[in-house]
Amino acid sequence: MPEIEKRSIEKTVYELSSQGRSTNLMPECDVPEAKLPVDLLHEDLHLPELSELDVVRHFIRLSQRNFCVDSGFYPLGSCTMKYNPKINEACARLAGFSQSHPLQPIDTVQGNLALMFELQEWLKEIGGFAAVSLQPTAGAQGELTALLMMRAYFRDRDETGRTQILIPDSAHGTNPASTTMAGFEALEIPSDEHGNLDLAALKAACDASVAGLMITNPNTLGLFERNIESIVRCVHNCGGLVYGDGANMNALVGAVRPGDLGIDVMHYNLHKTFGTPHGGGGPGSGPLGVSEKLASYLPGPMVCRLKNAEKSEPAEKIKPVYTLFTPEKSIGRMNSHFGSFGVFVRAYAYILQHGAEGLKQSALHAVLNANYLRERLRGIYPLSHDRTCMHEFVLQGKIEGSSVRAVDISKRLLDYGFHPPTTYFPLIVPEALMIEPTETESKQTLDAFADALKAIAQEAVDHPETLQTAPHATPVGRLDEVRAARKLKLRDDGLQIKL
Amino acid sequence: MPMFIKRVGFLINPIAGMGGRVGLKGTDGLADKARALGAEPVAQQRAKQTVDELLRLLSGASSISCLLLQWLTCSGDMGETVLQSAGVSANAFEIVHRIAGDPSAEDTRQAVQHFLKKQADLIVFCGGDGTARDICSVAGFDVPILGIPSGVKMFSGVFGANPAHCAEIIYAFLQDRLTTAQADVLDLDEARYRAGEWKVQLYQVALTPFEPKHMQSAKTLIEDIDETAIKDGIAEFLLEQFRCDASMLVLLGAGSTVKSVGDRWGIEKTLLGIDAVVNGELIGRDLNEQQILELLGKFKTRKLVLSPIGAQGFVLGRGNLQLSHTVIRAIGSQNIIVIATPTKLARTPVLRFDTGDAALDRELAANGFIRVITGYRRRRLVKTML
Amino acid sequence: MNYLPHTESERRAMLDTLGVSRMEELFADIPEHVRFPDLKLPLPPLPLSQMELEAHLRELAGQDVNATSHECFLGAGAYHHYIPATVDYVTGRGEFFTAYTPYQPEASQGMLQAMFEYQSMICQLTGMDVTNASHYDGATALAEAVRMALNLASDGRQKVILSPTVNPHYRETVQTYLLGSEASLIGEGVVPGEMGSLVALLDDRVAALVIQNPNFLGQFEDVAGLADQVHQAGALLIVVTDPIALGLFQPPGAYGADVVVADGQPLGIPLSFGGPYLGIFATRMQYVRQMPGRLVGETVDRSGRRGYVLTLAAREQHIRRARATSNICTNAGLMALAAATYLATLGKSGLRRVAELCYHKSHYAAQQLAERAGLAINPHKPDQPFFKEFSVQLPRPVEEVNRILLEDFGIIGGFDLGSCYFGFEQQMLIAVTEMKTKAAINRLVDALAKVTA
Structure with a gap:
């Protein structure tokens, strides 16, 4: 194997390990040693043995093999990869936030509770909802929580015959999975030729067996459901509830409040809309906003503000006191504590830096950027639906006179220094490339990206094999995913394992 | 890097599709009539498109591919001619069945028997439902089949969308990137169909390369x-x-x-x-x-x-x-x-x-x-x- | 605006390209009567500059007592352990934390390999064959484990025995997750720590038995022969554990667990008021296809170079049986990275050392509290060994004692067991980690001696 290829492989922590090597971080034991229950101890523990420098070099080298927002444009559709302000990171590390224990008495964590309370209130206002629980730890958990609440709601109304959840065919894959997890049945509704939910189909589906509709608006084609009010009315008329998937909320903050459209319950993705980092796959946070009728089913604990009873103090000196409560008919707890508190701090900081006008400007610019980029790519790639888009849009990765596919275009973008768009989603568009630029990208970046896609379109005709074998500039080339699934290797076997 | 050899049985029904152009519903047993009506063979041309595209794909990946493709085919119009004209070198294909006179359904069945004997990994054919039916009556579930669409009737689920698409499927399948799935093989009764009756019969189920449709759930491919x-x-x-x-x-x-x-x-x-x-x-x-x-x-x-x-x-x-x-x-x-x-x-x-x-x-x-x-x-x- | 880069002339040029005069025109699809509402975001006056923001958040954070401002003896599922500087250094790299879930493997080898190494090390730690790339936290990992056991039970088993010594918050979470199913949880009425009574509940309707070891009260459960009994009854054994304890003590895999779950917070993740944490989930190879969550697998690229990809993705949301495998999507990638860095930094000897220090220091604290404050240690089961947490019987309400500890001694006291267990009134669960010096322990002992005198 040539030298260069050898270098491009980073050894694993086990391969780097040398027997007997260690970094001593721990002090001497300053108390008398207690007797150990010998029969409960393990024989040996196979963890790597490394120096601190080994560890640092290893993980830093790994970091250099990762694409990120901090290093380049990341137009991954439906993921809202906007800039993550660094000040928010610094704030989340403040000891009061990062070193407080979740079970401390509430009067010792008033700062935390105040932050959570304000965030709840702001999200209520932004979404137009009666109540917000911060507890769900990700969008998918928000979905599950909402569906379990809907279940409890119908049980209380003796409407247990409502077993169907309607889901548009353009929906995120988590929607049907959450539906089944919550004990409902999913009924997929097709989209019409304009990319909107097919109203005729919806009407055909709405009956007394419907518990609700899960709808993403703007939908995954990046289009605002023009018929949203008719859709909501149709579902409400048959007695169902409407769930809004808030994954695409970045287009709507300050532009419209989902609650005003009649949406009964929606999750927010703090890690999309409110600028908290995605962490390479979490932590996320998926707070849930609900209308009045579902408010008492929210998972607890939530935060509320008490009126201070001591009247002797002058009014302006009365400090609000925050406490925890669980709503009356709460479905219960969705995780160990309050959800992703560290993410709340960042989202709180994000909202404070923007204010109402700033949030609206972000949505306006997210939509401007998407439409501008879409216009720049017109004529180079087929547009799935030619109408004004919201914060994202879908192209088809097809080039006249070339056999390249969407995946080839995506991989080739990596060679140009751009992260690929979301590829092959939504499913209803063949060879879909779903592009979400976000508001934090400059015109120069958008132009450079459009130029790259244009150059790639030319390559697709001139040298299709360059695309079909791309990427070329990454540490590894296209990986064999079938082999990974067939010859499962899910852990390092670099050492002798006793099992 | 280890070399691996893949064998592809390749068969063309040279008269497939001829009937359609001249208003005959299917060509089974009617080749002469079709010719008399001025029908031209289309199967050769479509099959060649697939082979050309496949060769192009294989050459594009040559530096890293260690795939050795061995063709098994029939003489003359049933395969040999197309492979030759596409530039497949003589040592890369083997004639396993020689035809005498006009190719018949029996030739198809015999060829498939030879493909099986020679352990073909895949049978690629160019034809329509009738050809598919003839092939899977012999191949059964032993080897996957893929049709290059060229017939008048293509109701069966074993056809690629077009010749280029077929090449992509073959290419991916040879690299072990695809699994197989069951597909219905249908045909209609041509005699009754020509008489204006539309009676499609389900004949059999065959294996066909299954192109893993890239599905995306929750944004994961x-x-x-x-x-x-x-x-x-x-x-x-x-x-x-x-x-x-x-x-x-x-x-x-x-x-x-x-x-x-x-x-x-x-x-x-x-x-x-x-x-x-x-x-x-x-x-x-x-x-x-x-x-x-x-x-x-x-x-x-x-x-x-x-x-x-x-x-x-x-x-x-x-x-x-x-x-x-x-x-x-x-x-x-x-x-x-x-x-x-x-x-x-x-x-x-x-x-x-x-x-x-x-x-x-x-x-x-x-x-x-x-x-x-x-x-x-x-x-x-x-x-x-x- | 803070993070919006366009200059006025650029914005104009972009609008011209689109043939519109104002950005607002792009929102015509939104019904007019609800378009552009006037959002009323309450105090403080917005927006804040970065400088003002930091000052405001400092003020807010300053209101909180925390484990660095006070001596913290509170545990009960979240622990104040030492976090090596390497952990924050690595997880603070933008290359990791500003990336999305690694869907484009060629551009995500760093995160993927780190997850693969996390999986490898957790397998070693738990004694299991396969580990997924994380859940939200310990409670949700357990809920998913219970759902997996119910999914695997093809013979209509619909009951799960949940030991009362499993973390009460975990038990509540499992209950919520099962609201959509017909399954029921049993075992709540069993006296905590009575393994025999739990085993007696096994029958042909039980899909799994769940224990925590060391349990919520800090003690080791009697697991000898347990797995055999569970398996003979046709059920799975699910064990909730503390990853730090595994630096020294037998992993659940060694005594026959089928699924091991834990909260990975002790592995280099700050307390952070309860989240984000890390759900650890490990199981046997035979269940890999029913296992929820993401998995990273090793493979090669076209030129034979080693690389990593998310694998078996189809099973993630594959709805096959009464309960979908799972809907989990975004999970806790950065937290798993923290745990991987933590385990690599401490290594074999380091983790053992942490576990030993926890063990010795908690035992010293218990012994001192018994001798010098005259308090009964683990009154319900005094002879059962414990790891880093133990309970003490106080003569007055725990809440009262904690208030005095906090105000007069600067100590965050332990967890009030009476708040979730009958018969444990006025018992405090005290956690002693390697972070507690002998002097700090002595201060706690002195303080408790005074308060309870």
Whole structure:
């Protein structure tokens, strides 16, 4: 194997390990040693043995093999990869936030509770909802929580015959999975030729067996459901509830409040809309906003503000006191504590830096950027639906006179220094490339990206094999995913394992 | 890097597709007539497009590919000519069957026998439904087949979309990047068809390379490899719905999707026939119209489980002629349950009914949509068309 | 605006390209009567500059007592352990934390390999074959484990025995997750720590038995022969554990667990008021296809170079049985990275050392509290060994004692067991980690001696 290829492989922590090597971080034991229950101890523990420098070099080298927002444009559709302000990171590390224990008495964590309370209130206002629980730890958990609440709601109304959840065919894959997890049945509704939910189909589906509709608006084609009010009315008329998937909320903050459209319950993705980092796959946070009728089913604990009873103090000196409560008919707890508190701090900081006008400007610019980029790519790639888009849009990765596919275009973008768009989603568009630029990208970046896609379109005709074998500039080339699934290797076997 | 050898059986039905242009519905047994009417062979040209594209794909990957492709084919117009003209070197193909005179269905069957003997990994053919039927009558389940579309009739599920697409499938399959799936092989009775009757018969089920449709769930690219698991889910969901009524007659329709439901339930379901199940027990197999009507007289509650057959999305009227309009009326349209995997539905986004009774067809097509079970606790509203 | 880069002329040029005069025109699809509402975001006056923001958040954070401002003896599922500087250094790299879930493997080898190494090390730690790339936290990992056990039980088993010594918050979470199913949880009425009574509940309707070891009260459960009994009854054994304890003590895999779950917070993740944490989930190879969550697998690229990808993705949301495998999507990638860095930094000897220090220091604290404050240690089961937490019987309400500890001694006291267990009134669960010096322990002992005198 040539030298260069050898270098491009980073050894694993086990391969780097040398027997007997260690970094001593721990002090001497300053108390008398207690007797150990010998029969409960393990024989040996196979963890790597490394120096601190080994560890640092290893993980830093790994970091250099990762694409990120901090290093380049990341137009991954439906993921809202906007800039993550660094000040928010610094704030989340403040000891009061990062070193407080979740079970401390509430009067010792008033700062935390105040932050959570304000965030709840702001999200209520932004979404137009009666109540917000911060507890769900990700969008998918928000979905599950909402569906379990809907279940409890119908049980209380003796409407247990409502077993169907309607889901548009353009929906995120988590929607049907959450539906089944919550004990409902999913009924997929097709989209019409304009990319909107097919109203005729919806009407055909709405009956007394419907518990609700899960709808993403703007939908995954990046289009605002023009018929949203008719859709909501149709579902409400048959007695169902409407769930809004808030994954695409970045287009709507300050532009419209989902609650005003009649949406009964929606999750927010703090890690999309409110600028908290995605962490390479979490932590996320998926707070849930609900209308009045579902408010008492929210998972607890939530935060509320008490009126201070001591009247002797002058009014302006009365400090609000925050406490925890669980709503009356709460479905219960969705995780160990309050959800992703560290993410709340960042989202709180994000909202404070923007204010109402700033949030609206972000949505306006997210939509401007998407439409501008879409216009720049017109004529180079087929547009799935030619109408004004919201914060994202879908192209088809097809080039006249070339056999390249969407995946080839995506991989080739990596060679140009751009992260690929979301590829092959939504499913209803063949060879879909779903592009979400976000508001934090400059015109120069958008132009450079459009130029790259244009150059790639030319390559697709001139040298299709360059695309079909791309990427070329990454540490590894296209990986064999079938082999990974067939010859499962899910852990390092670099050492002798006793099992 | 180790080399690996893949063998592809390659066969062209040189007269396939000739009939279509001159208004003949199929060319089986009518090649001379077609020629006399001025039909030109199209199969050669389409097959060559596939081979050209495949060679291009293989050359593009040459630096890293260690794949050695060995062609097995027939002499002359049944394969040899195309391979030669595409520039396949003589040592890369082997003539396993020589034809004398006009190529016939028998030549096809013999060639396939030789392909099997030589351990072909894949059989690629250029033709239509008739050719597919001839091939899988010999190949059975032993080796996957892929059709380059060139016939007049292509109802079967073994064809690629166009010659270039076929090349991509072959290329991916040879690199072990694809699995196989079951597909229905249908053909219509050409004699009756030419007489104006449209009777498609389900002949058999074959294996075909399954192009893992890139599905994306929750923004993750997933390969929906496992159709079996989806069918299991459908079977389980049906079971859940039927469990509560032990005296209900369940009629299971034709085709591989419904058969796999039977498999899952642990009964010996026929592939092509209509079978009857009560309380988990098989009480009748391969029933004809009369037998079905008799059973319907005995059971008060009944369900009929169907899946669309072939490439045109017919739920009734293709491959299940036993289910006449009399039978369907006796069953009741509200008792019909349609099942299909999402992959299959992607190919047939509109479903049709052709019972020969227009009023009944309208009733079945409901208000333009029907609910199709696509997985465990999962349905899809699908457009219907008359 | 803070993070919007366009200059006025650029914005104008972009609008011209689109043929519109104002950005607002792009929102015409939104019904007019609800378009552009006037959002009323309450105090403080917005927006804040970065400088003002930091000051405001400092003020807010300053209101909180925390484990660095006070001596913290509170545990009960979240622990104040030492976090090596390497952990924050690595997880603070933008290359990791500003990336999305690694869907494009060629551009995500760093995160993927780190997850693969996380999986490898957790397998070693738990004694299991396969580990997924994380859940939200310990409670949700357990809920998913219970759902997996119910999914695997093809014979209609619909009951799960949940030991009362499993973290009460975990038990509540499992209950919520099962609201959509017909499954029921049993075992709540069993006296905590009575393994025999739990085993007696096994029958042919039980899909799994769940224990926590060391349990919520800090003690080791009697697991000898347990797995055999569970397996003979046709059920799975699910064990909730503390990853730090595994530096020294037998992993659940060694005594027959089928699924091991834990909260990975002790592995280099700050307390952070309860989240984000890390759900650890490990199981046996035979269940890999039913396992929820993401998995990273090793493979090669076209030129044979080693690389990593998310694998078996189809099973993630594959809805096959009564309960979908799982809907989990975004999970806790950065937290798993923290745990991987933590385990690599401490290594074999380091983790053992942490576990030993926890063990010795908690035992010293218990012994001192018994001797010098005259308090009964683990009154319900005094002879059962414990790891880093133990309970003490106080003569007055725990809440009262904690208030005095906090106000007069600067100590965050332990967890009030009476708040969730009958018969444990006025018992405090005290956690002693390697972070507690002998002097700090002595201060706690002195303080408790005074308060309870």
